[in-house]
Amino acid sequence: MTHTHAGTGESHHGANRRTLIAGAGGLLMLAAAPGTAYAGATPTALGPRQAPGTGAARASLITQGTTLVHADLHNHTAMSDGDGDPELAFASMREAGLDVAALTDHSTLFSIEGLSQREWDRTGALADAADDPGNYTAIRGFEWSHPLLGHVNVWFTDNFVDLGGASSMSRLYNWINSSGGVAGFNHPGREILRFENFGYVAGAREPMIGLEMFNRGDDYLFDGWGDGQSSPLVACLNAGWRPGLTGVSDEHGTNWGFPEGKGRTGLWVTQNTRQEVLAAMRARRFFATRVSGLRLDATANDVRMGNVLPISRADVTFTLDLDRGPDWVGKPLRIQVLRPGSRAPEVPEVVDVEAGQVTRFTVPLDISDGHWVVLRVSDPTQPNPSPGPAGHPCNDWGVAYTSPWFLQP
Known part of the structure; x- marks a missing residue:
């Protein structure tokens, strides 16, 4: 995947803090250039400060007891390598129609070009001031940043850690476990070592709740494919991790x-409170998308996405509630059933659907073919700018991903 930043409305001039720096462990590069927001994401392009429409209603048509909130859990300010005044960030995200927002500036090496203790405290004060329980949830987090291993977002901790305190994946996992927070794999596959090739640590499975599938305008399903790497989704889930999928x-x-x-x-x-947002994150009760106002809820044999599907071999009925309000009523979409493959996901079933409807279909699943299943929603009329194998069903434009189900007898 090629990452550019044309058309994003972002300024990355010499005044920001993105840079190469010399540290005890060698050169640290905090972040690559951001991706391009895909022009076909919505029927009409929005100006840089024009809030999106309200989209679909927030109540699921297939489950009860929960309400949809729209979240952005990964953002930066001038406290690390961003350009913006942190005092303005939470208000901007609320103005944009988000219900849940996090600031996650980088932690690097002894606060070199990353968070200091004073900036961490400031982030917490800003989040506390913006938090409006029941209406708007503001969260403090940080992005542990290693130039080779990768970047990991961490939320709901009292403190942060940098490379001085956690210089390896195992040390980071130990720190997360001891902190009581939750974490996720960021832009998976962008850094060369890919989290030690997603080396599995059983004790860290529960707090590692997220894997980014959409970062900025990019779909990470086939990131690195052109360079001979496997799909990050396949590598992560095949290794044994059980994250939900985020955008x-x-x-x-x-x-x-x-x-x-x-x-x-x-x-x-x-x-919509911090406590209940954390509970939803721990339950993997979420989906990834890159369009505003989308409602996606999904069950498999009445088990909600993100959970264990207690089967070894069975015909499984998937039910999807997929809507984006009046603009997308009747819009043709496609559902791809993703199953484990060696390098790319296998796709045993593709279902054509329309937005604004509840869809049901049945697929035979066998744990001998792999222990996870994900549903990908796509727009078949537009190409995937980062395609995988020639002819793969997911070489169209990704709209959303459910969190996985995990087969377990």
Whole structure:
């Protein structure tokens, strides 16, 4: 995948803090150039500060007890390598129509070009001031940043850690476990070592709740494919991890929450509070998308996405509630059933659907073919700018991903 930043409305001039720096472990590069917001993400392009429409209603048509909130869990400010005043970030995201927002500036090496303790405290004060329980949830987090291993977002901790305190994946996992927080794999596959090739650590499975599938305007399903790497989704899930799937804007400019076409996450919560947002994240009760206002809920044999599907071999009925409001009523979409493959996901079933309807279909699943299943929603009329194998069904434009189901007898 080629990452550019044309058309994002972001400014990355010499005044920001993105740079190569010399540290005890060698050169640290905090972030690559951001991706392009895909022009076909919405029927009409939005200006850089034009809020998206309200989209679909927030109540699921297939489950009860939760409400949809729209979230962006990965954002930066001038406290690390972003350009924007952190005082403005949470208000901008609320103005953009988001219900849940996080600031996650980089932690690197002894605060070199990353968070200091004072900036961490400031992030917490800003989040506390913006938090409006029941209406808007503001979260403090950080992005552990290693130039080779990869970047990991961490949320809901009292403190942060940098490479001085956690210089390897195992040390980071130990720190996350001891902190009581949750974490996710960021832009998976962008850094060369890919989290030690997603080396599995059983004790870290529960707090590692997220894998970014949309970052900025990019679909990471086949990231690195052209360079001979496997799909990050396949590598992560085949290794044994059980993350839900997220979309994030990874904003480095000043347009937090804007414009259309950047990743975001739909969370199903019982209340829009920090406690219940954390509960939804731990339950993997969320989906990834890069269009605003999308409602996606999904069950498999009445088991909600993100959960264990207690079968070894069975015909499984999937039920999807997929809507984006009046603009997308009747819009042709496609559902791809993703199953484990060696390098790319196998796709045993493709179902043509229309937005604004509840869809049901049945697929035989066998744990001998692999222990996970994901549903990908796509627009078949537009190409995937980062395609995988020639002729693969997912070489069209990705709209959303459900969190996985995990087969377990």
